[in-house]
Amino acid sequence: MKKVIIPTDFSLNAQKAIDYALDLFKNETCTFYILHGYHNAPSSEMSKSATQKTLDILIKSLELQNEDQDFYFEGILKTESVINLTNHTQNIINADFVIIGTKGSSALSQIFIGSNALDLIEHLENSALIIVPPEYKNSSAKEIVLATDYKHRFTNTELSPVLKMVNLKETTLNIAHVKTEETLSNEQISNKELLKNELKKTKHHFFEIELQDNVAYTLYQIEKENQNIDTMVILKTKHGFFKQLLRENIIKNLSAKTKIPLLVLPQVNN
The missing domain is CATH 3.40.50.620 (HUPs)
Structure with missing residues (x-):
């Protein structure tokens, strides 16, 4: 249950x-x-x-x-x-x-x-x-987007909620790499490969998007450019761009409106 x-x-x-x-x-x-x-x-x-x-x-x-x-x-x-x-x-x-x-x-x-x-x-x-959000309306949109900078090593426990949602909605999970640097570090490459392994039984694909002005606006651009997105997902990390989101003046920087739910995953402390 x-x-x-x-x-x-x-x-x-x-x-x-x-x-x-x-x-x-x-x-x-x-x-x-x-x-x-x-x-x-x-x-x-x-x-x-x-x-x-x-x-x-x-x-x-x-x-x-x-x-x-x-x-x-x-x-x-x-x-x-x-x-x-x-x-x-x-x-x-x-x-x-x-x-x-x-x-x-x-x-x-x-x-x-x-x-x-x-x-x-x-x-x-x-x-x-x-x-x-109050503007959200149930639709036929099928895709869920997990935004990441690959600076965190996802665990199965951390991914469990989004995988539950993928199953509930019978949808596809898209992993959006928000590029904050020109090339991935060895640690980022390793984290990406581990993420691929965790998702091997889930319908998914990876794509990249350039950081535009600030993280919030970049997330909005992902939604704006793909009308099939139903939910945006981010991980609540102690570092990385989640903390940047909290620091940004969102009201000032986000010039347009988002109408889809946001799923915030809890970080698991090892």
Whole structure:
């Protein structure tokens, strides 16, 4: 049985993440854990009991709407931050994915500013995170793109979430080398060969793209030039261009909008 954590603030963007998850796992047996971190403060719009009632109504609605699916729903509300509640739940259930919606005009732009999604990207432990932009629409797009600079040696554990998604979507995995130098080092060549070996049972192919201005804009260009891309994937590394993404002024540098989900893979510490 698959397990999925979905934090919610009961907004339309949060509902977008739920809808995405229901579609992604439509052919699977799956338990969805719908989380709400309650803020016990004078500025809170609803009391905790009213918030619990809202969560209960959402869970009941999801159960009724998905009676023909092999789905199970569990609502969890606690007085703590979204990131703490998500990490605590993940440590208990070991979910396959955490899925969250993001507000704003662009997934790649808005997730890197102050928000629940940013907190989850920076501090979520041991879980793959899918960020669903509000503009995303289910389509016939079939390709998943894993962006890498070959400076990291992928493990099977790190690749497991993206391979699960490839199987769920019955799609192709494209590995995009974002070129940050003219030639590959010996270490990069070795990492690429090891990655090929890990993917030998998966339909895939490799391609290269020049770094353009900044990493975020380069990722957007990959999407723009291939309308068949459904999901962009990056690894949350301590070094390399993931950290560059966090340093970049994404709002200023990303001039166009992305409309596809972003899958952030957790790095496994050896």
